[in-house]
Amino acid sequence: MKSPAPTTETRREPTHDSGYKLLYAHATMVRDLLTGFVPGDWVHSLDLSTLERCSGSYVTEDLRDRADDLIWRLRWGEDWLYVYLLLEFQSTIDAWMAVRIQTYIGLLYQDLIRAEQLSAHGRLPPVLPIVLYNGAQVWNAAETLEPLIEPAPPVLADYRPQQAYLLLDEQRLAKAEQGPTRNLSAALFRLEASRSAEDALAIVRALVEWLNEPEQSSLRRAFAVWFGRVFLPKRLPGVSVTPMSDLSEVYHMLADNVETWTEQWKQQGLEQGLEQGLEQGLERGLEEGRQTTRHILSRLARRRFGPEVAEQSQPLLARISDPEQLEELADQLLLSPDGDVWLTQLKRAS
Numbered sequence: 001m002k003s004p005a006p007t008t009e010t011r012r013e014p015t016h017d018s019g020y021k022l023l024y025a026h027a028t029m030v031r032d033l034l035t036g037f038v039p040g041d042w043v044h045s046l047d048l049s050t051l052e053r054c055s056g057s058y059v060t061e062d063l064r065d066r067a068d069d070l071i072w073r074l075r076w077g078e079d080w081l082y083v084y085l086l087l088e089f090q091s092t093i094d095a096w097m098a099v100r101i102q103t104y105i106g107l108l109y110q111d112l113i114r115a116e117q118l119s120a121h122g123r124l125p126p127v128l129p130i131v132l133y134n135g136a137q138v139w140n141a142a143e144t145l146e147p148l149i150e151p152a153p154p155v156l157a158d159y160r161p162q163q164a165y166l167l168l169d170e171q172r173l174a175k176a177e178q179g180p181t182r183n184l185s186a187a188l189f190r191l192e193a194s195r196s197a198e199d200a201l202a203i204v205r206a207l208v209e210w211l212n213e214p215e216q217s218s219l220r221r222a223f224a225v226w227f228g229r230v231f232l233p234k235r236l237p238g239v240s241v242t243p244m245s246d247l248s249e250v251y252h253m254l255a256d257n258v259e260t261w262t263e264q265w266k267q268q269g270l271e272q273g274l275e276q277g278l279e280q281g282l283e284r285g286l287e288e289g290r291q292t293t294r295h296i297l298s299r300l301a302r303r304r305f306g307p308e309v310a311e312q313s314q315p316l317l318a319r320i321s322d323p324e325q326l327e328e329l330a331d332q333l334l335l336s337p338d339g340d341v342w343l344t345q346l347k348r349a350s
Contacts (some may be wrong), residue, residue, distance in 0.1 A: 008217075010088070015177065019225065019226035019229060019230040020087050020089075020132070020226070022068060022222045022225060022226065023188065023219075023222050023223065023226060024070050024085060024087075025053060025070070025222070026218065026219045026222065027051040027052070027053075027072075028084065028184060028216070028219060029184050029185060029188075029219070030051055030085070031048045031051060031128070032073050032180075032183045032184045032185045032186070033085075033132075033168075034046065034048070034083070035048070035180070035188055036179075036180035036183040036185055037168050037173065037180070037186075038128070038130075038166065043122060045074040045076065045077070046074055046075070046076055046081065047076070048074060050072045050074045050075040051072055051073075051148065051195055052072065052073060052074070053070065053071070054072065054082070055064060055071050056094060059271065062171075062302035066159075066238060069084065069085060069086045069087065069104065070085045070087075071083070071084055071085070071108065072085070076126070076248055078120055078304065079119040079120060080117075080119075080125045081125060081126050081127075082108065082125050082126070082127040083127075083128050083130065083243060084104060084105060084108065084126070084127055084128070084129045084130065085130050085132060086099075086101070086104070086129070086130065086131045086132065086165075087132050088131050088132065088133040088134075088135070089134060089135070091131075093135065093137060093139060093140060093141050094141060095141045096141075096150075097131060097140070097141045097142075097143075097165065098141075098142055098144055098145045098148060098163050098164065098165060099145065099148065099163075101129045101163055101165045101188060102111065102145065102163040104129075104162065105127050105163070107124070108127065109124050109127075112124060112125070121157070128166065129135075129164075129165040129166065130165065130166045130168060131165050131166070131167050131168065132168050132170065133167060133168065133169050133170065134170040134171065134189075134192055134343065135171070135335075136171065136332035136334075136336055136341075137332060137333035137348070138328065139169050143164055143165060143167055143169040144162070144163065144164040145160075145161055145162060145163045145164075146160075146162070148261075149161075162349065170188075170189045170192055170193070171189075171192070171193055171331065172336070173189050174186075174189040174192065175185075175188045175193065178259050182206075182210060184207070184210070184211075184251070187203050187206060187207055187210075188201050191203050191204075191231065192231075197254060197258040197261040198255070198258060199241075200231075200254060201251070201254045201255060201258055204247065204250050204251045204254060205225075205251060207223060207247055208247050208248055208251050211223075211247060217246070220246050220247040220248075221245050221246060223242070223247050223250070224244040224245055224247050224249060224250050225245075225247050227244070227247075227250045228241050228242075228244045228250070228255040236261060237325070241253075251261070290321060290323065290326065293323070293326045293327075293330070294314075294317040294318065294320075294326070294331075297313065297317055297326070297330060297333060298310050298313050298314050298317060298319030300332060300333055300340060301313045301339075304336075304339075304342075305335070305338065305342060306339065307340035308339075309342065309343060312343055313342070313346055316343070316346040316349075317346065317350075318346060318350045319350040320349055320350050325349055328349075329345070329346065329349060332345050340342075
């Protein structure tokens, strides 16, 4: 069995992690994540009104010191079900994610035992582990432990550990044709995947309409903080953004600047060039379309990351013939934070 390549810890963007933690500190966001993206009818048997975030008394120091996870619990019948939410914002994919999840859940169980937080029958509660991933590259790590362990004699089958996790890949979910409607988590994913100021404005308008009750002021502020400190600096580097404390401020600020910012996006070639290039590729035939798309990607790589990265991109792009893969690379080019990440993804794709 080929072992997963060792992963190098990439410095995370603390603003992005902390922004998501601020959003998912609200039960409404977790509720919509569960109802909109966890498969199976069993979710309807959960008592969503009992959602509560676990305090330090339920979480070990090992987990509490982590900057990228949240733990919630809610009633499932007479007992509790725990939701372990891991926020994965690294530019590289952790091939050993299933091992990490098993470790974290083991730590949580140890703490629950010490705190005597057991079921009515004296057993440990079930845990739903969710990995929320918003990277540009398609997730390719094993989602269970089984593929990560070498085969063994049948007599050892009963001793092999088992662990799985539910992967929620934001970029792919945002593109799904039949996503959940009037869902806060889905709106967040669509914002992350939006390519224009007009798209973002439409989503923010919907959020303002949905979150119009006084008791939702905290979540409106959380969205405003995330938008001003994470979303806009990522999309429009160098643009000065006035701090905002409510979604209505975000909406009016977007509405006032939508034409200017849309033009900036177009000047960078991150919206107009990709969309037009891919459309031209479809119109001119398959092979000529591939060449057009490769040319567009190379040109935009030059604009984003400089001539050296563009030159290294060309032979890698030439190896890729699948139109869908080239289209996926267009999204990855938009989302890659730097040229090294972009070239790494190109090498994997080719």
